[in-house]
Amino acid sequence: xxxxxxxxxxxxxxxxxxxxxxxxxxxxxxxxxxxxxxxxxxxxxxxxxxxxxxxxxxxxxxxxxxxxxxxxxxxxxxxxxxxxxxxxxxxxxxxxxxxxxxxxxxxxxxxxxxxxxxxxxxxxxxxxxxxxxxxxxxxxxxxxxxxxxxxxxxxxxxxxxxxxxxxxxxxxxxxxxxxxxxxxxxxxxxxxxxxxxxxxxxxxxxxxxxxxxxxxxxxxxxxxxxxxxxxxxxxxxxxxxxxxxxxxxxxxxxxxxxxxxxxxxxxxxxxxxxxxxxxxxxxxxxxxxxxxxxxxxxxxxxxxxxxxxxxxxxxxxxxxxxxxxxxxxxxxxxxxxxxxxxxxxxxxxxxxxxxxxxxxxxxxxxxxxxxxxxxxxx
Amino acid sequence: xxxxxxxxxxxxxxxxxxxxxxxxxxxxxxxxxxxxxxxxxxxxxxxxxxxxxxxxxxxxxxxxxxxxxxxxxxxxxxxxxxxxxxxxxxxxxxxxxxxxxxxxxxxxxxxxxxxxxxxxxxxxxxxxxxxxxxxxxxxxxxxxxxxxxxxxxxxxxxxxxxxxxxxxxxxxxxxxxxxxxxxxxxxxxxxxxxxxxxxxxxxxxxxxxxxxxxxxxxxxxxxx
Amino acid sequence: xxxxxxxxxxxxxxxxxxxxxxxxxxxxxxxxxxxxxxxxxxxxxxxxxxxxxxxxxxxxxxxxxxxxxxxxxxxxxxxxxxxxxxxxxxxxxxxxxxxxxxxxxxxxxx
Numbered sequence: 159x160x161x162x163x164x165x166x167x168x169x170x171x172x173x174x175x176x177x178x179x180x181x182x183x184x185x186x187x188x189x190x191x192x193x194x195x196x197x198x199x200x201x202x203x204x205x206x207x208x209x210x211x212x213x214x215x216x217x218x219x220x221x222x223x224x225x226x227x228x229x230x231x232x233x234x235x236x237x238x239x240x241x242x243x244x245x246x247x248x249x250x251x252x253x254x255x256x257x258x259x260x261x262x263x264x265x266x267x268x269x270x271x272x273x274x275x276x277x278x279x280x281x282x283x284x285x286x287x288x289x290x291x292x293x294x295x296x297x298x299x300x301x302x303x304x305x306x307x308x309x310x311x312x313x314x315x316x317x318x319x320x321x322x323x324x325x326x327x328x329x330x331x332x333x334x335x336x337x338x339x340x341x342x343x344x345x346x347x348x349x350x351x352x353x354x355x356x357x358x359x360x361x362x363x364x365x366x367x368x369x370x371x372x373x374x375x376x377x378x379x380x381x382x383x384x385x386x387x388x389x390x391x392x393x394x395x396x397x398x399x400x401x402x403x404x405x406x407x408x409x410x411x412x413x414x415x416x417x418x419x420x421x422x423x424x425x426x427x428x429x430x431x432x433x434x435x436x437x438x439x440x441x442x443x444x445x446x447x448x449x450x451x452x453x454x455x456x457x458x459x460x461x462x463x464x465x466x467x468x469x470x471x472x473x474x475x476x477x478x479x480x481x482x483x484x485x486x487x488x489x490x491x492x493x494x495x496x497x498x499x500x501x502x503x504x505x506x507x508x509x510x511x512x513x514x515x516x517x518x519x520x521x522x523x524x525x526x527x528x529x530x531x532x533x534x535x536x
Numbered sequence: 537x538x539x540x541x542x543x544x545x546x547x548x549x550x551x552x553x554x555x556x557x558x559x560x561x562x563x564x565x566x567x568x569x570x571x572x573x574x575x576x577x578x579x580x581x582x583x584x585x586x587x588x589x590x591x592x593x594x595x596x597x598x599x600x601x602x603x604x605x606x607x608x609x610x611x612x613x614x615x616x617x618x619x620x621x622x623x624x625x626x627x628x629x630x631x632x633x634x635x636x637x638x639x640x641x642x643x644x645x646x647x648x649x650x651x652x653x654x655x656x657x658x659x660x661x662x663x664x665x666x667x668x669x670x671x672x673x674x675x676x677x678x679x680x681x682x683x684x685x686x687x688x689x690x691x692x693x694x695x696x697x698x699x700x701x702x703x704x705x706x707x708x709x710x711x712x713x714x715x716x717x718x719x720x721x722x723x724x725x726x727x728x729x730x731x732x733x734x735x736x737x738x739x740x741x742x743x744x745x746x747x748x749x750x751x752x753x754x755x756x757x758x759x760x
Numbered sequence: 761x762x763x764x765x766x767x768x769x770x771x772x773x774x775x776x777x778x779x780x781x782x783x784x785x786x787x788x789x790x791x792x793x794x795x796x797x798x799x800x801x802x803x804x805x806x807x808x809x810x811x812x813x814x815x816x817x818x819x820x821x822x823x824x825x826x827x828x829x830x831x832x833x834x835x836x837x838x839x840x841x842x843x844x845x846x847x848x849x850x851x852x853x854x855x856x857x858x859x860x861x862x863x864x865x866x867x868x869x870x
Contacts, residue, residue, distance in 0.1 A: 161648075167763075168652065171763060171764050175764055176634070179633070215800040219810050225828070268818075269816075327813055329813035352826075354808045388853070389812065394850055398848070428630075437615060438615075438644075438646070438647050439611070439615045453768060457772065460779055488813075531591045652763060
């Protein structure tokens with residue numbers, strides 16, 4: 159056993175000394191490989207963490223949101239609609255929600271305005287999300303004016319800034335009283351944006367949705383499970399940008415491996431001949447090359463993964479921010495809870511380490527089995 | 537110690553450029569002696585050495601080493617015998633560029649799994665005997681011809697083989713270095729090693745260190 | 761003379777250790793993280809939120825779960841996205857897949 163171990167160490171010594179001869183090229187190779195793993199691992203970690211967080215927090219979402227559709231488009235809930243729901247069994251609470259969008263030309267940002275009960279927000283006051291507050295330089299006590307769509311200017315006093323810990327949810331929120339909301343948007347009296355329903359028993363939710371569709375044919379119920387499912391498919395590999403990045407990474411990796419596998423130089427062939435002539439067996443040569451592939455790919459994988467972890471959970475996936483931000487002005491500052499999906503990482507490991515090692519071994523196969531005799535003749 | 541019976545070796549067999557390098561060689565080589573093969577290029581000297589040293593197999597015929605038939609052995613055993621019993625010094629030296637002298641010397645010891653410390657110690661001792669200690673950490677491509685040859689010799693000795701095989705050892709050396717090489721050869725004999733070599737060089741062939749000279753021409757032995 | 765393989769082993773062992781530590785680190789939620797998540801969930805319940813405020817470019821990226829068919833798919837399912845983040849989100853499944861249970865029971869389309 160010791161002899162075998164010592165022999166492997168010898169092989170590793172040789173392969174490292176061999177790699178060190180072309181330090182720049184091989185370090186460049188290692189770096190390229192590491193960057194590849196870094197990008198893929200960052201994506202995997204970020205996606206997993208975001209989905210995980212979304213599942214947890216959005217589990218507090220209303221069980222059913224009822225929207226009204228007119229000609230296939232979302233329309234307002236008219237007066238008397240909520241009463242039509244009547245007393246459907248299982249529904250504990252139903253309340254009309256008032257919310258909408260506001261475009262702020264000062265910073266070219268979109269805000270979400272939401273009406274809240276009087277005990278949360280007083281008339282004339284608003285509560286704003288932390289990202290919004292940063293963008294407009296707001297703190298509790300400041301006054302801010304918004305120009306409504308009808309051209310009138312409304313001034314509000316900022317009662318509080320929502321917690322920065324909740325930026326992922328509240329980045330662009332403006333919470334105001336119902337009276338203010340209706341006045342600002344000139345919302346028709348008695349109308350609501352949609353209806354939120356609470357259902358106690360999770361098994362009952364679908365039944366309730368069915369009954370709602372039956373009694374209100376122009377409604378569209380959105381179930382909480384559908385809300386949660388929306389966020390399970392975020393950053394799905396089938397989506398535009400994800401597919402592009404993945405395809406790019408795979409292509410880069412294929413090129414890297416192809417470069418390795420595309421054959422040996424005369425110098426390399428000669429060296430294998432020399433090794434065989436001085437007493438190395440075919441299996442020794444192959445094993446030595448295998449160590450080369452394994453060491454490089456293992457180092458690249460570990461380095462890339464560790465860098466990705468630090469990148470996603472300590473630097474908030476800063477590399478992806480431009481993509482995630484898109485054309486939006488407000489982008490929440492948030493720290494994701496570190497989660498690692500073992501299966502994803504194992505998949506990444508297998509798809510990076512084994513193909514590369516195989517690619518290193520392919521070209522030397524033929525050289526390794528030739529007679530060392532040819533060396534004498536060189 | 538080494539017996540060759542009816543050895544024939546062909547290259548590119550069956551193809552239009554088929555070439556018979558050896559045409560029936562019968563030979564017995566004694567242990568502990570220095571045997572030189574002389575002859576014009578193309579006479580098959582190098583081919584003969586490769587066959588004896590287990591670097592390739594004969595097309596037909598048998599090679600016996602210490603009574604054991606080695607021409608029919610599988611690659612694994614052939615390699616082991618080659619590693620343990622034969623040390624090669626190539627005409628072109630064939631050192632691995634980019635590695636230091638001492639790293640080159642210990643290479644043949646790797647497959648055996650001998651501890652590195654042991655190999656290094658053995659290598660340092662050999663290099664000292666060859667007066668090359670001061671250059672052991674130098675990369676081989678920076679060594680002079682004579683120094684490179686001595687590294688090649690050291691490499692051939694690391695596994696303490698019984699037989700040393702050298703192909704045109706003085707072809708790249710001046711007179712002074714050639715004489716030094718012959719002195720080293722005498723050292724081998726003193727250690728009880730068998731030496732086989734090929735040479736054009738009269739300095740080698742006519743030297744006192746050589747016990748037997750065998751002529752070759754066109755793949756056959758010539759009584760000389 | 762320093763042995764190359766020793767260096768390699770040390771480096772790999774170090775990296776391997778960090779790798780394992782990462783797994784250990786992410787295994788257990790710290791108390792602060794736990795409380796933050798709970799607070800956020802409570803906020804969601806209190807305000808009745810349905811979406812993360814990640815993509816505030818347009819209505820259907822801001823509230824993807826609430827989007828109607830027309831806003832999510834613009835004029836037709838094959839229409840290009842105007843907004844970069846639209847390519848990070850697919851239209852919610854409940855728009856493109858039918859409610860099998862409710863199929864035939866409603867008189868309006870989803």
